[in-house]
Amino acid sequence: MGQSLDVLRTCDGSDGHDAKMKPTTNATRGSPTWDDDVVVNCAALEEGVKSVVASANRGGARISDEVLLNHELLQYARQGNLRGVSEALDKGAWTETRRPLVMKPQKPDAGKRGNGDEPAVVGMTPIMFAAQKGSVDCVKRLLQARAEVNAVEEDGWSALHFACKEGNLQVCQSLLECKADPALMNIDEQRPEDVADEDCRLERSGKDD
Incomplete structure (x- = not known):
């Protein structure tokens, strides 16, 4: 693509759990954030990607434009960047991508139906990230x-679970x-409503009365 490594400044959920700020049994509002928990993993992934790109520049293994x-689509969705999401989609990014740096295929084979036991369920899709972020525009575009x-x-967890957890009512509606x-x-x-933020539940309850 001739792009810089700016798009690789953050990881794409390399261990399947690092991007989810989901509650645990003893969760509190003062719990560590995602950034606190996975800074080492993200840094390691970024260094690994840089190493592969450097190898590509020397004629070794190449990270494809598709990857x-x-x-890029995942990162823009995570940021709630509508313009970035739209441009990535227009260029052919796959809406169901999860961990493109470590998982294959990047897209399913044309005309091939899933067999129900594909490994692609590990990690979050762009719409899950956008729902968690609360970007209704990105969700609608996706x-x-x-x-x-x-x-x-x-x-x-579905996109609706993430939207409910974060109290993103407009996203839930969309x-x-x-x-x-x-x-x-x-x-x-x-269910999604079971993980909803308590304040969101109270607001919803008031509207239903």
Whole structure:
């Protein structure tokens, strides 16, 4: 692509859990943030990517444009950057990409149906990141590009779970309008409304009265 490494300044969820700020049994509002928890992992991934790119420049293994483009889409979705998300999609980025730097394929084979046991469920998709960020514009753009609204990651969390957890009501509405399933259960047998922020629940309860 002739791009700089700016797009690789942050990792793409390399261990399947680092990007999720999900509650644990003893979770408190003072718990460490995602940035505190995974700075070492992200730094290690970034150094690894730089090493591979350097190798490519010397004629070794090459990181494809497709990998970089999918990684770029994830980062823009995580940031809530509508322009970046749109440009990446227009260039052909895959809406269901999760960990493009470490997982293959980058896209499914044309005309091939999934067999139900593909390993691509590890990590978060762009729409999950955008929902967690609370970017309704990015969510709508991804839905327009036919992103899978009910995709789940390895713990069974969907975009609607993430939106509810963060109290992003507009995002929840946009997802539900596009047939997000409010009955989806994660591995802890929690539906999206079960993980909703307490303040969000109170607000919703007040509107229902």
